[in-house]
Amino acid sequence: MDAKRSSISKNLLTWYDAHRRVLPWRALPGEVPDPYRVWLSEVMLQQTTVAAVRPRFAAWVARWPDFASLAAADDADVMAAWAGLGYYARARNLVKAAKAVVADHDGAFPRTEAQLRTLPGLGAYTAAAVAAIAFGERAVVVDANVERVVARLFAIDTPLPAARPAIRVAADTITPDARAGDFAQAMMDLGSGLCTVRAPKCLLCPLREDCAAFAEGQPERLPRKAAKRVRPQKYGTIFWLRRGDTVRLVRRPPKGLLGGMRALPTGPWATEPPALTDAPAAADWRILPVTIRHGFTHFDLELTLAVGVGEAQEDGEWWPIADLSAAGLPTLFAKAAEAVIESTAAEAVIGRDV
DNA sequence: GATGCGTGGTT
DNA sequence: TAACCAAGCAT
Structure with missing residues (x-):
């Protein structure tokens, strides 16, 4: 040896x-x-x-x-x-x-x-x-x-x-x-x-x-590996709250998933497709006809995008939409923002206001 | 020891 | 393309 x-x-x-x-x-x-x-x-x-x-x-x-x-x-x-x-x-x-x-x-x-x-x-x-x-x-x-x-x-x-x-x-x-x-x-x-x-x-x-x-x-x-568990599917809502040409961002809690990161407001992760729980404002929310899929290590997430206009009820900041790349959003929220911007831009072409 | 914790590259 | 995986750590 x-x-x-x-x-x-x-x-x-x-x-x-x-x-x-x-x-x-x-x-x-x-x-x-x-x-x-x-x-x-x-x-x-x-x-x-x-x-x-x-x-x-x-x-x-x-x-x-x-x-x-x-x-x-x-x-x-x-x-x-x-x-x-x-x-x-x-x-x-x-x-x-x-x-x-x-x-x-x-x-x-x-x-x-x-x-x-x-x-x-x-x-x-x-x-x-x-x-x-x-x-x-x-x-x-x-x-x-x-x-x-x-x-x-x-x-x-x-x-x-x-x-x-x-x-x-x-x-x-x-x-x-x-x-x-x-x-x-x-x-x-x-x-x-x-x-x-x-x-x-x-x-x-x-x-x-x-x-x-x-x-x-x-x-x-080799090496052999223990069998993996199937990742559970969860659902959530991301809120795109707009004021002029800014969007509402929040700071996530310091620990846990995406802890300490700047983010778009979200509802809870649920086992069923959710409603408008925990919306950051009493706006006239409209659900976009797209969903975001994002895989984490331990579960898969399917996200609904809700867009609205109004005043925020909780802590956060209004961030210029044109400068969103500088906000340092986790990939999940960067994907969501991109989808909202694309979707609303397409709607603007056919003359629909958001 | 098991679980929670992200994302992009590679096949 | 869906699945697998990566120079792991904290609790």
Whole structure:
């Protein structure tokens, strides 16, 4: 087993030196990693693809290039800048963590996995990844890529998530003492480029000779996963309350779904197609002949669009419709706004007032 | 350990 | 195209 261990890390690091991806947040060989950029990229990449993160990372570091600037940032600006990336608790925790770094750590990012783990938004994976990549600490870095690679290397047949403890132990055995950050990033490059979920490119893989799943002939069979539950269907109403050339926006509650985000007013999510519950004004609501479908992780939503003109009854702000893209709306509401604007524009052409 | 939490890319 | 999935975390 020791021979297999050293063979894996040696072959992987050799492969990494030749094939490593060049990414905006990744230090080139010989460069010193910027802990802020490493941390920010790791958080952005949680459950999010490299392709989606690339442009958002560039815009973010241009605006908030370090802990101090982010700690001093306006909450509304930060949430708007995160709009469209999803899992908005990540953005709320970024600010909390930046403030903690400034207030409790004298402006310097903690350098050990254990200290990093205490910051909001840094869980087992991210704390280990930052400790290894930014500070060179030997840490066992296990994300979905590593789970897949390790489950195949050792032919771990237990379905996820029950296999996680065994995968972690196995990952620990192959993690080298030196170049821990490169090793972690190499595992992720391997997982995303070669050891993919479907049709892994085993003939290009530097770990082929040590891979039990390859030897068994069906590496794509692993890791096994527990059966998914069907996502329930829910219904809701989005209210487009217009005043002149502005529309009413509200701020969602700080926790929960789309927490802390600017939004269009909505009714409750219900199991049946809803009525005009929780309308933000006593307007003469008209239902548009379109519905918005939006899938969340845990349920599907079908939304009715109600448009009206009137004065608002609750807290919020009147936002220029022409400048709605600057409001930082979550994708769900951006889709709804686009549908309303398209629909009413079409009606204007045929001479109907909205 | 299970559940809540988004969205865009890929197949 | 519908389904699957992603550099997970908090509770």
